Amino acid sequence: MRRGVVFSVATLLLVLTVLTLASFYAAQSVRPDVGGRRARNAFANAASDIEDLLNMSVRAEGRGLAVFSDSFPLDGGASAIAAYGSFVGSTYRSAFNSVARLSLGEPKFFLEPTTIVYGYPSYDKKAVWIYDSAGEGRSVEELAFALTVNGNLVNVTEDTLPGDMRVSLNASFNNGGFARDYWLSRYGNSTVTLDMGGSKIMVKAGGNILGGFERNGSVSVVVEGSAKPSMETRIRLNESDVGVRTNFLLSVDGPVGRSDYVWLTQPVYQRG
Amino acid sequence: MALVIAMVVLSSCIYLISTPKRQVNERLYDISLDLLAVAGEEHFLQDAVRGDSSGVDRMKAAMPANTCFRIDVKNESGALVYTGGSGCREFGEYALGRRTFTSGGDFYVAEMRVWLR
Numbered sequence: 001m002r003r004g005v006v007f008s009v010a011t012l013l014l015v016l017t018v019l020t021l022a023s024f025y026a027a028q029s030v031r032p033d034v035g036g037r038r039a040r041n042a043f044a045n046a047a048s049d050i051e052d053l054l055n056m057s058v059r060a061e062g063r064g065l066a067v068f069s070d071s072f073p074l075d076g077g078a079s080a081i082a083a084y085g086s087f088v089g090s091t092y093r094s095a096f097n098s099v100a101r102l103s104l105g106e107p108k109f110f111l112e113p114t115t116i117v118y119g120y121p122s123y124d125k126k127a128v129w130i131y132d133s134a135g136e137g138r139s140v141e142e143l144a145f146a147l148t149v150n151g152n153l154v155n156v157t158e159d160t161l162p163g164d165m166r167v168s169l170n171a172s173f174n175n176g177g178f179a180r181d182y183w184l185s186r187y188g189n190s191t192v193t194l195d196m197g198g199s200k201i202m203v204k205a206g207g208n209i210l211g212g213f214e215r216n217g218s219v220s221v222v223v224e225g226s227a228k229p230s231m232e233t234r235i236r237l238n239e240s241d242v243g244v245r246t247n248f249l250l251s252v253d254g255p256v257g258r259s260d261y262v263w264l265t266q267p268v269y270q271r272g
Numbered sequence: 273m274a275l276v277i278a279m280v281v282l283s284s285c286i287y288l289i290s291t292p293k294r295q296v297n298e299r300l301y302d303i304s305l306d307l308l309a310v311a312g313e314e315h316f317l318q319d320a321v322r323g324d325s326s327g328v329d330r331m332k333a334a335m336p337a338n339t340c341f342r343i344d345v346k347n348e349s350g351a352l353v354y355t356g357g358s359g360c361r362e363f364g365e366y367a368l369g370r371r372t373f374t375s376g377g378d379f380y381v382a383e384m385r386v387w388l389r
Contacts, residue, residue: 037302044309046372048309048313084379092381
């Protein structure tokens with residue numbers, strides 16, 4: 001009698017254990033992964049939206065090379081970014097059934113793991129700035145600008161100070177092209193002006209005042225007048241893996257939530 | 273002993289019945305996200321809200337014969353501004369992926385339903 005009770009209890013415990021394990025594994029099999037994918041999708045989605053809104057794109061190529069394809073200025077860029085922040089906090093939130101917040105940061109793209117920044121004075125993109133937020137940009141091995149301008153080049157003015165910062169400039173106009181490599185000072189002020197009559201593009205290198213701070217080893221490309229050039233900027237760093245992140249902090253809540261900056265390109269790791 | 277074996281078999285059946293269904297849904301969810309990524313990057317969605325659905329038609333042509341999809345695009349106020357897809361009858365379970373995109377300064381949410389024929 002007593003042995004029978006023991007066997008019954010043992011059997012019941014064993015059955016309960018097996019049933020609990022089976023239901024646990026069945027419930028756990030996929031859900032967290034789908035939740036993770038949903039969060040990853042939200043970040044990739046935001047990166048794509050930001051590139052579309054700013055009419056720019058970034059790609060990583062080979063060893064330590066980030067290539068920005070951009071056009072500027074961007075009329076209404078600041079208000080478009082602000083509207084996107086509201087959109088993520090309202091429509092996005094209800095449509096995706098998850099709490100999402102997008103904290104809008106300054107118009108800077110960080111080339112991680114360095115402190116080099118590709119940015120603008122504002123999201124209206126009146127100029128493009130490349131500078132080191134913590135030094136003089138010595139980790140930049142190559143800085144090359146390729147401009148395409150819908151207009152005729154009238155005159156080129158070069159006011160340069162020699163140094164060890166290499167800047168390549170290649171500009172294409174309706175009436176021809178202009179290409180030159182410069183070795184410029186990181187501290188003085190060098191300016192190359194491409195004059196198109198009614199408008200100018202100025203490439204300023206050296207110790208620019210950017211956002212209220214003197215940035216040695218920086219380059220600023222400024223447009224004056226009605227020109228709207230497109231520009232490809234190649235920044236090669238002496239780092240093997242470079243990722244480009246925005247200054248936008250996205251938080252997505254859910255079963256597998258995530259809070260992180262929105263990255264436009266993840267670091268490219270070299271094999272072998 | 274017979275009871276224990278029966279319960280083990282029953283538990284295994286519960287596990288096997290529930291797991292594959294979720295894996296299929298997981299694959300469909302992946303497909304919906306991939307399709308939305310392609311449609312977004314290639315600007316098929318932007319074209320669609322402007323009245324040009326040729327990109328979505330190309331996606332339809334490229335889909336496997338047993339996989340169906342439907343795209344609904346809603347504007348910021350939730351109004352449906354575009355619907356399109358493979359045109360096959362909807363039934364059973366589907367996976368639903370979503371993606372935001374911008375066009376002409378406006379924001380939209382695209383919903384992609386994917387199911388097996």
